[in-house]
Amino acid sequence: MSGSKTLHNTSKSAIDVTLIGRIGSEPGKDGKSVSINLKAGETKSLVYGDDQNPYLNAIQLSWNDGNSQAAQQVRILKRGDSGTIDNTLNAFGTLKFNFDPETAKFDVDKKASI
Secondary structure, rough: OOOEEEEOOOOOOOOOEEEEEEOOOOOOOOOOOEEEEEOOEEEEEEEEHHHHHHEEOOOOOEEEEEOOOEEEEEEOOOOOOOOOOOHHHHHHOOEEEEEEEOOOOOEEEEEEEO
C-alpha cells in the first residue's frame, strides 16, 4: 500500500475531494492533505501518503453549482474491520463518489478497481 487512491466521480457535476492522510496506523494524527476537483465522470489518482503512512484519516467532499453548495466530512476515530468507515477508506484502491443535488446527498463506494 502506497498512500494513494484512484478517485472516480460518478456524479453529473464536479465534486471537490480532499484526502487527509494519517500519520502512523492509529487514527488521530493527520498527515498530508491533498485536494482535487473531479469533473463529472472523471477518474484521477491522488497521492496523500507514502509507504510508512499509507492510511486515510478523513475525506472532505464539496459541491457548488453557483446557486447552492453542499459539503461533508468523514473522519475515522477508531480502526475498524469490514463494514466500517476505516475499512471503506483504507482497504480499497478506488473510491467512487456521487452527489445528488436533489437530495443533497453524497455517496462513497469502495471498489478494488474501476
